[in-house]
Amino acid sequence: MGVLLLLRRRMPLIICSDACEDMNVTLRALLDTIHLARAEKLCSFFDVRDPRRDVQLSMAEVRHSRCPYLHLGIRYEPTEAGGEAMEGELLYIRMRLAPDDAAPERGLLExxxxxxxxxxxxxxxxxxxxxxxxxxxxxxxxxxxxxxxxxxxxxxxxxxxxxxxxxxxxxxxxxxxxxxxxxxxxxxxxxxxxxxxxxxxxxxxxxCPNGTPPEPPAKVSESVYQRLLESLRDWAEVLDEPRHLRLLRSKATTEPMTSILRRSMLAVSMLVPAEGGKGALETCRLLRSSDQLSALERVTQAQFEAAEQCLGLCASLDPDDAPGAAAAPGAAALLRLAQLMLQLLAARFRPQQVQTARASGRAPSRPATGAEGPRLPPAPPPSRAPMSPMSPEAVEMPLPETVRKQMVQGHLRRAMLPHAQLDLVNLEGHDLQEAFLEGASLRKALLRRARLDLASLREANLTSANLTEARFCRAMMDGAQLGQIQGASCDFSEASMNGVLMRTSQLANAKFRQAVMQRANLGGCKFSDASLEDVDLCHGILNQAVLENTNLRNAQLRYAEVRNTTFKGCNLEAVDFAAADLQQVTMINCQAVRLQLCKTQLIQAVIKNSNLRGSSGAEADFSSSQMDDVVLSGSDFKRSIWKGSKLTKVHLDNCALISADFATLRAERCLLDDADLRSSNFQAAQLSVCSFSRCQLGAAQLQRSELNSCDLQEGHAPGVRLQGAKMKKSSLKNLVAEGAILDDASFVGCDFDGAQLTKCSAKNANFHNAKMMRAQMPNLLAPASRWDGADLTSAQLSRAELNDANMAEAILRSAQLSSCALRNAQLPGASFAQAKAECADLSGADLRNATLDFADFSQANLTGAMLQNSSGDHAILTGCILDSAQLGGAKMPSAQLSGARAAQLVLRRAKMAGADLSKACFRALEAEALELQGGCLAGAMLPAARLVAANLHEVDLREAQLPDAKLVRADVSRAKLDSANLMGVDLRQSICNGASFQGAQMRSAKLDAAKLAEASLENSILSGSTLTHTDLQGVQARDARLLEADLSFSTGRKAVFSGADLRKTKVIGCQLEEANFDDTNLVEASLRTSKICWSSMLRARMGRADLSQAQLQRVNMTGADLFSATLDEADLQDACLRDVSLDDARLRCCRLKRCDLRGTQLPEQHGILQKDLDGVVHDLPLPKGRVDGLKSPGRAR
Known part of the structure; x- marks a missing residue:
């Protein structure tokens, strides 16, 4: 609505019409304006009818009010401390209908x-x-x-x-x-x-409280007032025409009419000042209505005289015939307006002069003397400083005739000296204010302490002039020549010096505030303690100049040439060097905050101990520059160039450096925290002890760069390119660098704690001794990279490709390596404690001396992997592929290898106590001296496995497949081999005490010299097996099948073979006292020379068995079948042979003393000696033959 802008101008009366969409009459637009005004502390609103009432309650009544507008009071806050508050009014009209409106729809407008x-x-x-x-x-x-x-x-x-x-x-x-x-x-x-x-x-x-129009100002004729109104209307027409206004603005700085326009604008702004510190042209643009003429009533005599003096000679010019009036239509209107304002005020302040002028028909003349304008400082005293006798100024030179003619009461104010020849003239201390000296020659002139304020010196020649303490405030000096001048303490404030030539001048303590010096040449000048604040030096030349302790605040040097210039201790705040040429410039101890350096050339610049905070330097060129202890924080250097620069202790934090070029940069101890370096180029840069914390490095290029002890913590660098880069002892904690390219880069000793390197490429990269705890690197592509000594604790490397990587002694504790590719990787001494490497590919990897405690390698591929001497307490290798893997000497107690698969796996001297190898498939396993006590091989497939001297104590081998396995000297004590397949197994000299072989398939097994004490062979199949010299103490072999087995020379008491099948079995020379052969099938078995005393052979079937020379004392053979058995020289003393079948048995020299032969029929030709039948108990007649000496049955009883 524009109300806020009027409130900022502190208008006393505001009327506003609101036609925005607000059908519910909430007055939301006004409410927003009130909130904004309160936030800016401009003013507060109140109800004029009752200031105590809340203004929002009054606003709420508008919807049902019959008053067409809302009347609010305004209280403006004081603008200065201790100032008074101002009051105003707001008439707010909201488009709506009053309640109960019954007006009819009207017709069209006429x-x-x-x-x-x-x-x-x-x-x-x-x-x-x-x-x-x-x-x-x-x-x-x-x-x-x-x-x-x-x-x-x-x-x-x-x-x-x-x-x-x-x-x-x-x-x-x-x-x-x-x-x-x-x-x-x-x-x-x-x-x-x-x-x-x-x-x-x-x-x-x-x-108008009385209802009468405003009267014209007092003491002014009606004709002057009417002409003033007409002139005001003409000026308003100029303002309404944009083309005229643009032409007026351009002509005000380029045409000869400049001085007239400037004087007219200043005069009008003095008489009708605008609030808010508006400029002269802006003040004149506000003059549009006759209401503003009321401001003339408040003009003081001092303001009138200052405006009259400012207008000067222009007060007598005809506006229509003034130079440049035709080219600038607004100039004549503005000049006429200023002249009529002065005539109107002259009647009030100089009524006598006005009356005299009217009587004589002349315009009122200006006073000979008058007060100076309020904007000009007081004139210095006309005293002269002592001069050197040899200086040209020391010669007393008479003033030229042209100058003396212009003198009025001792001064040359408003003198007209165009193109005058005033070389070597002495005008020391003279008053030349508003003088017209265009084209004049003042070479080597003495103008010390002279006053040339508002003077016109266009194209004047002041070469080698002495301008010490001279004043040129608001002077017109366009095109003037000021080379080699002595300008100590001179004042050029607000002067127009476009195109001025001021080479090699000495300008100590000079003032150029708000001077316009476009295209000026100040090459070689020396400024000491000077002030160039707000100066306009656009397109100027400042080459080889020296500026010491100079103030250039808000200066404009766009497109300027400032080559080889030196700034020492200068104030360069908000200086605009846009597109300027500052090659080889030197800045030392300068304050240059908010510097404008867009497209500036700063090649080979030297900047030391300076503050350039908040500067803007998009596309600036700092190539080969040198900066030491410089602050550039918060600056904007997008697309800037820093090639070959050297930066030391430079602060670039919070800077915008998007697409900046830092190629071959050398930086030391620089600060770039929170900087935006996206798409920047650091190729071949050398950075030492620099901080890039929280900076944006997306798509940045750091190829072949060197970063020593740098800090990149919490940076954001997706897609950063670091090919061939070298980083040493740098911190990259929590760095986010998805998709980064790290090929051939080196990160020796760097800290990547918590870094995110998802989908990065690090081919041939070097991470030696790097700290990468909790680093996120899924899908990392880093074949042939180097990670030796790196700390990857809790790192995320899922689906990473690390083939042929060197990770010797790397720490991968709790790392995530799922589906990671580590083919042929070098991992000796690496620590995988609690790591997760499910489905990882470690084929051909070197894991010697690695630590695998609680590591998870489920479904991993370890084909050809070397794990010699590795340790892995509770390691998980479930379902792994271990073809040709080497685990010799590995220490993996309680490891999980269930379901693992391998061909030619080597486990020599491995220590895997308590390991779980259930359902594992290890073909041609080499596991000599393996320690697997307490482990589990249930359901495992170990065909042709070599388990020589293995320790399988209490191992669970149920349903295991061990055909042709070599278990020589193995310890299988208390192991469970129930239903195991042990066909052809070699258990010679093994220890199987307490082992369980129930239902085991042990055909052709070799158990020679094995220890099977207390072992269980129930229902096992040992057909064709050899158990010679075996310890069968307390063995349980019920229902076992030992067909054609060889138990020769085995020993053991209380062995149980009840129900076993020992057909054609060799039990030669065995010592099996107290054995149990009940219901055993010993058909054609050979028990020669065996000692089976005190055994039980009830119902044993021993047809055609060979029991010759066997020791069968006290054997119970009740119901046994000895058909065609050979018992030659067998010792059956005290045996029980009741109901035994001895048909066709051979009993030559068999000893049957005290045998119980009841129900047993001896064969006819038994060949038993009589003495060997002593004490025989029988109930059947004994066959004929050598039977003398036998007792009757009754006697025997």
Whole structure:
């Protein structure tokens, strides 16, 4: 609505019309304005009727009020400390209908109606006086021909159809409807006039309480006042024409009319000053109405005299004939306006001169002397400083005749000396204010302490002049020559010095504040303690200049040449060097905050101990520059160039360095925290002890760069390129670098704790001794990289490719290596404690002396891997592929290898106590001296495995497949081999005490010299096996099948073979006392020379068995079958042979003393000696033969 802008200008009376879309009359636009004004501390609002009341309560009543506008008071806050507050008023008109509005819809607008006085329509309930009274028009007077305007919609249709159509009604049409009909426009205009009229009446009453128009200023003739009004209208027409205004602005700085325009603008701004510190041209642009002429009544005599003096000679010029008036139409109007203002005020302050001028027909003349303008400082005293006798100034030179003619009462103010020849002239201490010296020659002139304020010196020649303490404030010096001048303490403030030539001048303590010096040449000048604040040196030349302790705040040096220039201790705050050439410039101890360096050339610049915070240098070129202890924090250097530069202790934190080029940069102890370095180029750069914390390095290029002890913590660098880079002892903690390219890079000793390197490429990269705890590197592509000594604790390397990588002694504790590719990787001495490497590919990897405690290598591929002497307590190798893997000497207690698969796996001297190898498949396993006590091989497949001297104590081998396995000297004590496949197994000299072979398949097994004490062979199949010299103490072999087995020379007491199948078995020379052969099948078995005393052989089947020379004392063979058995020389003393079948048995020399032969029939030709039948108990007749000496059955009993 524009109200906030008027509040900033502190206007005393504001009228505002609100037509925004607000059909519920919430006054949201006004409420937002109040909030903004309060936030800016501009003012506060109050109800004029009751200031104690909250203004929002008054706003809430507008919807139901009959007053057409809201009247609020404004209290402006003081602008200065201790100042007084100002009050104003706001008349706020909201487009709406009053309650119970019955006005009819009106017709189209007509010219006669517009030219007449507005009349409120019948039926309107708005209060025409604006006081909110209850005045109301009678609705009966309304025309019956037109419908009520409150029913008008925003559509094209009309009549009854329009009333039936949906949509918003008058005046709350939607703002989206931009195609209103003429009748809509007419009714909206009428409603606006109806609501605005009371506000206009209130304003008129406030401005003119008596109802009379303002009188012209006192002591001014009516004709002067009328001409002033006409001139004001002419000026307003100039302002309304944009082309004239643009032409006026351009001519004010380029044409000869410049001095006249400048004087006119300054004079008008002095008489009618604008609030808020507006400039002269802006003040003149505000002059549009006669109401502003009332400001002339407040003009003081000092203001009048200052304006008159400022206008100078222009007061007597004809505006239409003034130079340049035709080229600038606004110039004549502005000059005429200034002249008429002065004439109007002259009647008040110099009535006598006005009357004299009217009587003589001349214009009032200016006073000979007058007070100086308020903007000019007091003139210095005309005292002379002592001079050197040899200096040219020491010669007393008489003033030229042209100069003496211009002197009035001892001064040369407003002197007209164009193109005058004034070389070597002595004008020391003279007053030359507003003098016209264009084209004059003042070479080697003495102008010490001279005053040339507002003078015109265009194209004047002041070469080698002495301008010490001279004043040129607001002077016009365009194109002047000021080379080699002595300008100590001279003042060029607000001077126009475009194109001036000032080479090799000495300008100590000189002042150039707000001077315009475009295209000026100041090459070789020396500025000491000078002030160039707000100076305009665009396109200027400042080559080889020296500026010491100089103030250039807000100076403009766009496109300037500042080569080889030195700035020492200067204030360069907000200086604009955009597109300037600052090659080989030197800045030492300078304050240059908010410097503008866009597209600036700073090649080979030297900047030391300076502050350039908040500067803007997009596309600036700092190539080969040198910076030491420089602050550039918060600056903008997008696309800047720093090639070959050297930076020491430079602060670039929070800088915008997008696409900057730092190739071959050398930086030491620099700070780039929070900088934006996206797409920047650091190729071949050398960075030492630099900080890049939290910086943006996305897509940055650091190829072949060197970063020593740098800090890149919490940086964001997706896609960064570090090919061939070398980083030593740098910190990259929590760095985010997804998709980074690290090929051939070196990160020796770097810290990557918590870094995110997802999908990065690090081919042939070197991470020697790097700290990469908790680093996130899934999908890393780093074949042939080097990680020896790196700390990768809790790192994430899932699906990473690390083939042929060197990770010797790397720490991978709790690392995530799922599906990681580590083919042929070098991992000797690496620590995988608690690591997760499911489905990892470690084929051909070197894991010697590695630590695998609690590591998870489930489903991993370890084909050809070397794990000699590795340790892995509770390591998980479930389902692994271990083809040709080497685990010799490995220490992996309680390891999990269930379901593992391998061919030619080597486990020599491995220590795997308690390991789980259930359902593992190890073909041609080499496991000599393996220690697997307490382990599990249930269901494992170990065909042709070599387990020589292995320790399988208490190992679970149930249903294991060990055909042709070599278990020589193995310890299988208390092992469980139930239902195992041990066909052809070699258990010679093994220890199987307490082992369980129930249901085991042991055909052709070799158990020679094995120890099977207390072993269980129940239901096992040992057909064709050899158990010679075996210890069978307490062995349990019930229902075992030992067909054609060889148990020769085995020993053991209390062995149980009940129900076993020992057909054709060799039990020669065995010592099996107290054995149990009940129901055993010993058909054709050979038990020669065996000692089976005190054994039980009930119902044993020993047909055709060979028991010759066997020791069978006290054997119980009740019901045994010895058909065709050979018992030659067998010792059966005290044996029980009841119901034994001895058909065709051979009993030659068999000893049967005290045998129980009841129910047993000896064969006819038994060949038993009589003495060997002593004490025999029988109930059947003994066969004939050598039977003498036998006792009767009764006697035997």
């Amino acid at each position: 010219k006669a109606e517009l030219m007449g006085k507005p009349i409120p329509p019948h039926g309107s309930t708005f209060d025409s006086n604006g006081n909110g009274g209850a005045r109301r028009h009678d609705a009966s007077d309304a025309s019956d021909a037109m419908p009520p305007r409150r029913e008008m919609n925003g559509l094209w249709c009309s009549g009854p159809c329009a009333r039936r159509c949906p949509g918003r009604r008058f005046p709350d049409f939607g703002t989206g409807n931009q195609f209103l009909q003429p009748r809509h426009f007419a009714n909206l205009c009428a409603l606006g006039a109806e609501m605005t009229l009371p506000a206009v009446k209130y304003i008129a009453q406030k401005i």
